[in-house]
Amino acid sequence: MNFQMPNYKHPDFDQEPFLSAPDARIVGVEIDGVAPEHYHALSIYPEYFKINGEWILASESRMDGVPVLRTVGTIEVVEFRNLQVGDKAIIGRTEDGSEGIYVYAKGFSSNDTNSDLFAFRSGRSRETAFSKDYNDLYELLNYERDNGYIVWVLGPAVVFDYDSRQALSTLISNGYAHAILAGNAMATHDLEAALFGTALGQNTYNQQSPPNAHYHHLDLLNKARDTGSLKMLLEKETIQEGVVFSAIKNNVPLVLAGSIRDDGPLPSVIADVYQAQDEMRKHTRKATTLICLATQLHTIAAGNMTPAYTRQNGEIRPVYIYCVDIAEFAVNKLRDRGSLEVTTLVTNVQDFLVHLKNNLVQVGDGS
Known part of the structure; x- marks a missing residue:
């Protein structure tokens, strides 16, 4: 089944009370x-x-x-x-x-009348069946890769695991990302993994912590600041894999917003919070799909500045938001803060990313 864009139902302004309403x-x-x-x-x-x-x-x-x-x-x-x-x-x-x-809250509302008013397990929790959500997302992303603007909002957990880091890099290289919003930690630990095989000192595959590995992210930050840019760091250290590498190689914008707790930070991290917000808005304004992984505050920030709809080829279409986290509280927080079109999945981001890569990228399509 191919993705079908829902039709927007325009309000009828040729009737009351709209006809006699005053100008704003x-x-x-x-x-x-x-x-x-x-x-x-x-x-x-x-x-x-x-x-x-x-x-x-x-x-x-x-x-x-x-x-x-x-x-x-x-x-x-x-x-x-x-x-x-x-x-x-x-x-x-x-x-x-x-x-x-x-x-107007009914532009994309469904006319489905087959659901009961009362039902068990109507919320989103660890007990929710997510099979259809995954299948819908596969179809959506295949459509959006060539017809939309996919924005990822990433927490550092996406690069703490070997398989999820490789999966996300593969998705970026195969056109499933048009912009990435993250913080200093995600990029730092991705580059740490590329250079040392660790993230925050722990091996991304076997979870071992080598001697003095707690220095690795600081050593990485020091090297990056010495080169002056992420691109120069990749060249000097011959880094040819990972999320940051895939983004830069494929010209995918990488907006890194600073926080009060940052080490370093990396040379491209935006320290001014309002400048960072402006840079994020450039991409959330164009977003047609927003995928937020394991970062509660960044997710809320990006979700709140993302329009619920956008115009595409003269038509009004919804903007889809996916929020993925292992904590039920975290995925429901975005809904509580007022974002409209949110699909929440309670799972670890490692499994989520590997599922996406395995279903979207065929063997031999590149990495």
Whole structure:
């Protein structure tokens, strides 16, 4: 079975209460970075605003952003810190169209009526059957490789295991990644594994800890900082495998956001949190599928800045988000924080990545 993109069901604005609804109210921003009183903050859903009698869909759906009317008649979503004096911000806090603002939650809703209102095991937990989720994801990624923009959000656990590290590298090399968002630790331990065979001092295959191996990640960081860039490090140390190598070799953007706990860090890590956020947004804005592995805070950050829909070839389509973690709390946290289209899998990322590689990449397709 091939992946089928769901159709977006547009609201019917040729009926009440939309026809008699007023235009949305617009107030100019008077102080940089400060929204007007009674500002409207966007939700996770598609939102329409009535401007000069016409309902206009916001360019993106990104929670907690402020809708700003541009001169070309588009609604742009702007972070509070990026508001500028003179921006035409939309105000109003109703969502039913009565203030010219309509939040639309049914664009991709199913018409399936075969499910009971009551059912056991309706949540997502370690007892959930994930077979269909895997099969759906295989189909989705095969479609997205050539037609979409796949963004991975990675925690360091993805490179702590020999097989998962190799599996992810193979997926990157075979076109299943268009951007990678991570922190200093993931890249550091991937490169440590390439150079020393360890991640945080432990062998990625047999879990042994050689003498002085706890120095390995620090030695790696020191070497990287000495060369001045990850690309130069790969060349100087003749590193030809791993996640970072595959990303750089295949021109896959690698955005590494810094944190307060970083060692080193690597020369390409972005220390300024808002600069890192801006770089991440460049890719989450283009994302059609987001896959988040074993990193709770990075997952929440990326998920909250990812639109619930995007326009592709003139059509509106959903953005798919997958959240994978061994902890039930971690996978449910993203849903709790307001992200819309999230499929959660409670499993270890090692098994997840190996399943993906084995089902997506045929032997002989490259590594």
